[in-house]
Amino acid sequence: MISLEDARAAILARIIPLGVERVPLDLALGRTLAEGVLCRDAIPPFDNTAMDGFAADPRDLEGASALNPIRLPVVEVIEAGRPASRSLARGEAMRIFTGAPTPSLSVPGAAVAVIPFEHCITYDDASATFGEPIAPGAHVRLAAEDFALGSEALPGGTRLTPAALGVLATIGCATPSVRRRPRVAVHSSGDELVPIEDALTPGKIRNSNLTSIAARVRSWGAEPLLRPVLRDNPAAIRDGLRETLALSPDAIVTTGGISAGDLDYIREVARELGDDVEVRKVNMKPGKPLVDGLIGGVPFFGLPGNPAACLVSFEIFVRPALARLEGRSDGDLPKRKARVEVGREFPKAGRLQFLRGHVHYDETRDELVLAPLMGQGSHLLSSFAAANCLVRVGPECDRLNAGDLADVLLLE
DSSP: OBOHHHHHHHHHHHOOOOOEEEOOGGGOTTOBBSSOEEOSSOBSSSOEESSSEEEEOGGGGTTOOSSSOEEEEEEEEEOTTOOOSSOBOTTOEEEEOTTOBOOOBSSOSSOOEEEEGGGEEEEOSSEEEEOSOOOTTTTEEOTTSSBOTTOEEEOTTOBOOHHHHHHHHHTTOSSOEEEOOOEEEEEEBOTTEEOTTSOOOTTOEEOHHHHHHHHHHHHHTOEEEEOOOBOSOHHHHHHHHHHHHTTOOSEEEEESOOSSSTTOOHHHHHHHHBSSOEEEEBSEESOOEEEEEEETTEEEEEEOSSHHHHHHHIIIIIHHHHHHHTTOSOOSOOEEEEEESSOEEOOOOSSEEEEEEEEEEETTTTEEEEEEOSOOOTTOOHHHHHOSEEEEEOTTOOEEOTTOEEEEEEOO
């Protein structure tokens, strides 16, 4: 029996990050930067106003009040994209609109300020009257306030969110260098499997693992390659895996056929074809059986056939491997503490156990609240469909009591 941590370490030690490609921004969502991106401009590139109003020298308004209003002539209108034609002199104001460059002051010693329209007593095209002083630099967004020239806007390894794409657009990076998206071939196995649209006949079940694992691969950000069912025949499994290798996938995932049964041939064929394939018993429940290694240089993962065990094994072992392939830093499920809402008992597993659960945030208590779900069998999908977390419990644990703090892994 191998620990979860040792099994993961052995898997990750084999993973080599994928190559690099450049993609246009409109195709870069969810991709991972292969290298840091430097700013070729300061952002903002110039001082500009955050408000519609009037640019003025704050020294001219030092004594302004409702009883002592100060009127300044409006000498120019500054619009976004059109800098002022000259510096702003003492005793003048310029009408200015949001995003427009703020004018420089002809007399040094202060920082230009912007007075919003709504803070004026009166104004028209010719003049504006102010009833209060203004602090130097008020309502002005400074050049390089967001990014300095030559600074690193985003580091390598950043997953490109909509906001990150906005950063790249702002700094003029139209084709970022990203890690190639993993192509993951997915096989189910077993003579009992039929297509999902078929009626069930005695002894047959529908091929649900292919759908759920392919969907999980896609939601992770990789590209699933849906492959035919591997029938319970060594020659058929051998041919099927060789045909898949010919497609040059970046990883191969199979489900089923890896336990100790007489018809569990995938583990033996994988060993025959593989470079360093290991057949493991992992000290966890569900997901004790695991086959991992390299087949033709391609990372191979043989996962259990029971649906819940298959999905747990994907999250614990395949997810971090895909993350390393793509240079991502989010390979581990996010870990949180949650307060158990309703206690429940379960059989002592004698090994690390992952229960399905559902958490929600309780605003009144400012904490996550956990409801462990019924139906924890490794063959049961209904509780997994209702779950948004896995609850990690120790080998000797047989109860979660109401009010306990539990370790949960958030399913994303």
